Amino acid sequence: MQIVMIGSGYVGLVSGTCFAEFGHNVVCIDSNAAVIENLQAGIIPIFEPGLDTLVTRNISAGRLRFSTDTASAVAVANAVFIAVGTPSRRGDGHADLTHVYAAAREIAAAAPDDCVIVDKSTVPVGTAREVEAICREVAPHKQLSVASNPEFLREGSAIEDFMRPDRVICGVDDPKAESVLRAIYRPLSLRETPLVFTDRETAEVIKYAANAFLAIKISFINEISDLCEAVGANVQDVAKGIGLDKRIGSKFLHPGPGYGGSCFPKDTLALLQTARSNGVPLKIVTAATEVNNTRKGEMVERVIRLCGGSVAGKKIAVLGVTFKPNTDDMREAPSLMMIPAWQAAGAQISAFDPQGRGHADQYFSQVNWANDPYEAIVGADAAVLLTEWNELRALDLAKVKAQLKSPLFIDLRNVYPPEDMRSAGLQYHSIGRPYRDAGARSLPA
Incomplete structure (x- = not known):
């Protein structure tokens, strides 16, 4: 699978690196050029036990790359994960989805017709439907699928949590999205990890609940x-x-x-x-x-x-x-x-x-x-x-x-x-x- 991770922060970097460890080809994108330059040099911006070794190994294997060029990476992707920050919005406490929606617009413009866009960021109920609406607005001629795949990573134990999770939650509303996510997470089937498929709203509630x-x-x-x-x-x-x-x-x-x-x-x-x-x-x-x-x-x-x-x-x-x-x-x-x-x-x-x-x-x-x-x-x-x-x-x-x-x-x-x-x-x-x-x-x- 050709996977693109939009956002090379904690969730994006850990998830992208672990997907590469599964054997997928992964490009992690970040708008901060300095972050990308450091990652290309093997300099990790966060402390997470074992992450530096995993990044170095997958860069050497050619399965993991870092870039600021979203369009080029997305153009050949089977799946694009949105893993940008959703901080509390000042004034009302709602999750700030500015970066999620901006990423959705950029992805929709560059993605191939059969691409699956996946919300990895922690987002409120209804976000996947809003991302889908943005994709239809930006690229009405494309048949893009949108899914929800929340993360459950504990800082300090993130590698273990990703490689040996209690479960993987996938919110989908069409067979194509389900098929792609099953293929991405197939390496976990050897450990009989439960893949729980629900509708998108349910997946979004599961994370917060x-x-x-x-x-x-x-x-x-x-x-x-x-x-x-x-x-x-x-x-x-x-x-x-x-x-x-x-x-x-x-x-x-x-x-x-x-x-x-x-x-x-x-x-x-x-x-x-x-x-x-x-x-x-x-x-x-x-x-x-x-x-x-x-x-x-x-x-x-x-x-x-x-x-x-x-x-x-x-x-x-x-x-x-x-x-x-x-x-x-x-x-x-x-x-x-x-x-x-x-x-x-x-x-x-x-x-x-x-x-x-x-x-x-x-x-x-x-x-x-x-x-x-x-x-x-x-x-x-x-x-x-x-x-x-x-x-x-x-x-x-x-x-x-x-x-x-x-x-x-x-x-x-x-x-x-x-x-x-x-x-x-x-x-x-x-x-x-x-x-x-x-x-x-x-x-x-």
Whole structure:
């Protein structure tokens, strides 16, 4: 198959590279010439484990190319995927489809008559039909098919998610689109990956509903962690106890400072706007977003309270600033709200993140960046573990205590066993776990 990916950002680059790994011939397009030049030189603009190796291998094999020339690439394509950004629109929260519609116009003008245009970007219900209308307007003489094929990639695990997905969702309204998508994803049939074919509107709802449900699980366990603190229960044992129920599952039941990233905040907001536009109140999703919006502020106040009620003139060491580990993505990261809030309260911030500094510098001012976690905590009045990078999961606790000015360690990801921290002489505070839980029994793994 000859595949063109419009957009060489996170989704486009990962998807295009993985399609090439399947054996298809892929051209990734981007309007930013500098991005394309870097990709042609093997310089990857994002941090995603394993992506650089995959890109290099498929460039060498001649299956993966990068270009700014949309028309030439699209002219010989069997399928063109739209993988451009759909950020929240300022003012109303709807997904901004400006780039999607612009891409549709450009594709329709250049595509061959039998081409299938596929929405890969996360888009609201009805977008595929609008793309189809644009194609008919631009090229009324062509028989172009339009499909919806939402992505379900987790940053930090995107390669594995693409190559071994739980399912592939394909929204189609004609046999040609179904045939092309089946051919594109045929390599996954060897692993018996479910290919779920629906109409286009259903596929569009599936994407938003999936992300909203996961956001709900996160907000739910964060509220339960508050209850656990109030009654002296252990939220990690609660999460394990309910997660072993196959109807619930263990994923996304980890308490923390709230969800962030490029998907959940944007997609829940877009879903709510779509629901309101259609007169359907999504009360549970609304509640989940409200819980998440207040969560970060609550964690800010928690740290201040644990620092004696004031952080004025104190040094806080922040360990991890990206919204999750194994990515350099800062979009909607809890640190974006929390660090400035501590600074406004008078704190001095030192920080360490294995990959986030390059992007974080544009968001923060007067943050002292460290080359390792121990450098960050030297002379700090408190260390706050904000992102659970592997590099932060096995710290030398004796060294941590020796480096800190005050032995206060606040773990907002529940990485460490409380008994280990206290044995090291640290004043340890985590989320949803009672201070007495050093000897608590855990449920069987």
